[in-house]
Amino acid sequence: MSKLEEALMPIAGKISENRYLLAIRDGFMLAMPLLIIGAMSLLFANFPITGYGDFMKGIFGTGWDDFFNIPYNCSMALMTIFVVMGIAVSLSKYYDIEPVSTGVTALVCFFIVTPFWMNYTPKGTKSNFFISSIIPTDWLGSKGLFVGMFTAIIVTEIVRQIIHRGWVIKMPAGVPPSVSKAFSALIPAFFAMYAFNIIRLLFTYTPYSTVHMFIFKILQQPLTSLGATYPASVIANFFMQLFWIFGIHGSNVVGAVTQPLWYSLQAENLAAYQAGKALPHIVIQSYQDLFIQLGGSGATLGLCLSMIFLCKSEQCKKIGKLAIIPGIFNINEPITFGLPIVLNPIMAIPFIIVPLVLTTVAYFSMATGLVPRLSGVLIPWTTPPVIGGFLVCGVRGAILQIVELLISTLIYLPFLKVVDKSYYKEEQSVPAEAE
Template identity: 50%
Template sequence: MSNAMVWAEDHLTVLAGRLDGNRYLTAVKNSFIGAMSLLIIGSFFILLAYLPIGGYTDFMAGTFGSDWQSFFTIPYNVTMGAMTLWVVIGIANSLSESYKLDRMACILAALVSFLVLTPTEVLVGSGGTGLPLANLSANGLFLGMIVAVAAVEILRFVDHRGWTIKMPASVPSNVAKSFSSLIPIAVLLVLFNVVRMLFTVTEYHDAQTFIFALLQSPLTALGATLPATLLASFVESALWIFGIHGGNIVGGIMTPIWLSLTSENATALAAGHTLPNIVDYQFYMNFVKVGGSGATFGLVLLLVFLAKSKQFRTIGKLAIGPEIFTINEPIIFGIPVVLNPILIIPFVLTPLVLCVVAWVSMATGIVPLTNGVNIPWTTPPIISGFLVSGWQGATLNVVQIVISALIYFPFFKVADRIALGKELAAEAEITAEASLGKPTQVAAA
């Protein structure tokens, strides 16, 4: 290995370790992982409300009445449509474990702090006020993440200084915990209510509008661009080359942005509007990482059907099952791709090419934009393309798999030839030793 490669590996490992070990990024990542089941199941309900099947809408309306879509939009609204609530809970839960604080106190503190800063609306006809559901969805996502971190940090600050009510040992622990949280929660409510009051005299009127305008909107606009997506893909692949889990690093930073864009598409679909975003979470997971990081689905097919070396054929047969479900660690570490000077180029290049192909296909209208339905990342290619972009998406996945195989092919042939040469050399050595009457060396079990 060259000195440059060693230097790059050392520095990337340190940087990736710091990012992966950052408690705030970890909390954000864990919160989305924890909420993913809700987001996936909830987003399927919006698909049921707007299935693009001829006669479906008329049948449902004739059977259940004109309000039939509420059967599906309500479950969507309380899951994907209220995603910020579940992310706030997840962040507070993760940080409470990191700081060894009372879990319930942290979750309640984060939730109440977020709700204090969430703008309300006057309900037409009743004169009362309510929380618009849109403010609990992607619109409030960045505010929720910031407030959840700030609330737990303030709670930790108050707790470490002993500003709590100490109960006698005879008091049950659950009652003592409740009283110990009184002062920290009171401090939080006062602080965040003051913040809310201060924002009312600004041009933004509330914290959510301020965060959305100055932070969330620019970041999502940037994350929705082709260059930003290409950069994310390049960084993910580059990290994997050195054995660092690039998906975890990039996902911890980009997932909130991409899921926000996914939510915008789902909201537009529900409202009957034109879908606004080409790039979102499902675009990246299903049309860039076809087969996982490095878009290795085509490579696995080459291993299974064209490999001449026993090693590559065996790896291909073992890897094809997981690869169907976009799990490609057997390839990354089995060939290996890690620190492999031959396969580095296609591993980085292939997802970049697939990203451009998918983006152009959707920008030109050949393939519909992703519909905002969150599907599990383990959904097999072609099926995943169909679920998020119809039959055109499935066709695009087929084309992408072919492109992946074509890009990997010349590099695969070189690597396979080298592996075959080593196997033939080893067999020739064993044959030569046997012909000379020398015992063949067998590794100890």
């Protein structure tokens, strides 16, 4: 155990302290309120109840769903815009440079490398039309996510280097701060914008034509395809749990790598759902949040219930009662550190096994069609089990969560009994020692 801890701690430390991964994570978090509102808007437009659409149409008439689709199109469908701003602002704060102007500069640079044209083929025809003076919204959504992340990081680094070298316009002391900030941002913004303009120009001489197409074909498509697989989900969950056993927040460490991929896949599912197309992916962020982490990392909600109703020791019962309410909302630090699971070789075994089993059950339930794939609607990870499953997959999603809750309980129970027996024995020996 100690040798494994010695091997993992440096790796976890480097990942969890990496400024770029932290900025990406925090950038997504800054954009999260808008993404959730947009995804929930699409859910209201396509609620998973038979007859819901006809019922709403009968009350509000044709086109009623535009009331919800427009907020979706202005938020979730434009997610890269918000993520670019979020990452640039987060990284700027890390460097202690002015975040707002850096975020705006990053957004402008993103638009510089984004094509203002598209090729369009109308349905039912073979004719291809070149349309200029427009921005294809595809590149503002999930398809442009990797370009957005790279742009935010590179622009922030350019701005930092320019400021570090003192290449800024410094105004006299009597000038208002707002004016001084505007002029100090001028030279860094100039360098960043024209650097990206040169990059845009260079890519017009390549077979890819744009930075977006190059990144999408060479990097984003292969990575997201890999991240969408069953083995990737198993490996990610294995390391999440392994880090947790040593008291390291595994979801934050591994999630810094997986979340950008899984959110991108989530957005692709949501776009397909809105268009009425087949959902392309099983493994997305909500799949992880709702079907693998029932009650938090390690799927410990069933463990909490077992501690309350099946344990003899007062210690287990009390910890279970304290942990059950947070556990319903997928927060499980009370049980992780209270039972404890951290540095507990007995409970570490099911803590690793349960998510891997649930990954297998959920993946193949969706792959075989027993349960529909997730629509891509992004609901808060704190949504209680059964409710969350219903919102993203309908009734069968709720049933799958119940089945998973039973499976996780059965796996945890034998190991919990060993711990409970030990605690109960200690409790019984206390009065005897006192006598």
